Amino acid sequence: MLRYPAEVIWQEIAYLAYHLHWPMDDLLDLEHMDRVRMVRAVAGLNERAWESVREFA
Amino acid sequence: MSLKTSYEFTLPRGYIDRHGALHTAGTMRLATARDELEPLRDPTIQGPDDPRLTVLILARVVQTLGSLEMVTPHEIEGLFAADLAFLQDFYGVINFGNQAEYEALLAAQAASEPLTGATPVTTPAATASSESRGPDSEATSLEPAEYSAPPRATYRARVEEMPRESR
Numbered sequence: 001m002l003r004y005p006a007e008v009i010w011q012e013i014a015y016l017a018y019h020l021h022w023p024m025d026d027l028l029d030l031e032h033m034d035r036v037r038m039v040r041a042v043a044g045l046n047e048r049a050w051e052s053v054r055e056f057a
Numbered sequence: 058m059s060l061k062t063s064y065e066f067t068l069p070r071g072y073i074d075r076h077g078a079l080h081t082a083g084t085m086r087l088a089t090a091r092d093e094l095e096p097l098r099d100p101t102i103q104g105p106d107d108p109r110l111t112v113l114i115l116a117r118v119v120q121t122l123g124s125l126e127m128v129t130p131h132e133i134e135g136l137f138a139a140d141l142a143f144l145q146d147f148y149g150v151i152n153f154g155n156q157a158e159y160e161a162l163l164a165a166q167a168a169s170e171p172l173t174g175a176t177p178v179t180t181p182a183a184t185a186s187s188e189s190r191g192p193d194s195e196a197t198s199l200e201p202a203e204y205s206a207p208p209r210a211t212y213r214a215r216v217e218e219m220p221r222e223s224r
Contacts, residue, residue: 001111002149006097009090028091031062032152035090 004032012039019046062087063120064151068140069166072122072132080123085144088152092117115144 012035013027019042030038063086071081096102096113109130116130125132133141143166150158 001114001145002153003093003114004088004090004153006094006105009094013090028094029089031087031089033087 009035012036015039016042064147066144066147067166068122068136069143069169070137070140072125072136072140074125074132078124080125083122083128084120085118085147085151086120088114088118088148111145115141115148118148119144 063084065084068081071079112130112133116133119128122128150162
């Protein structure tokens with residue numbers, strides 16, 4: 001049966017916890033694709049933040 | 058959390074409870090990280106390749122089945138092999154597949170011969186036992202005559218193959 005690799009789940013949860021400061025229980029209860037969407041959204045926000053940092057550097 | 062999504066399914070053959078009643082229609086919710094991580098910590102699970110892991114995960118996400126009050130690993134283990142195989146495919150498609158794959162699975166099920174009422178050709182599956190079937194076998198995999206238990210060594214093949222495209 002197709003499953004999400006456990007190691008990747010932990011990486012994604014750590015990434016979201018680091019940036020969002022959500023409780024662990026909330027992160028564990030995100031459906032797989034919702035978690036992936038959140039990772040992409042946070043990555044997009046980070047990218048924009050770094051762009052503005054570089055712009056004014 | 059909120060946003061829980063669930064999908065309806067109909068088992069190809071159906072679960073027969075100890076009173077002889079047949080249960081075919083059910084719902085499965087989308088899986089979370091917890092659904093896949095917690096069973097790994099079950100003391101009865103030998104490791105990530107343990108075929109019983111599938112049973113524990115399915116028991117968590119199958120919310121309803123016919124008129125059963127609750128679905129536990131006991132009911133999942135008591136499923137016919139064709140039904141267990143269908144639920145495994147269904148899990149993969151609703152969680153990781155796209156709309157086309159979802160529709161293909163339902164179409165394949167609709168196209169296959171009705172299994173209920175036929176003479177059972179398989180005993181109820183004692184453990185998860187269909188991981189070795191390829192994704193392209195969906196069109197025929199629901200036929201119990203086609204089903205044969207794979208050797209244990211091939212379980213690895215269908216486990217943990219989610220592409221790492223989420224980065």
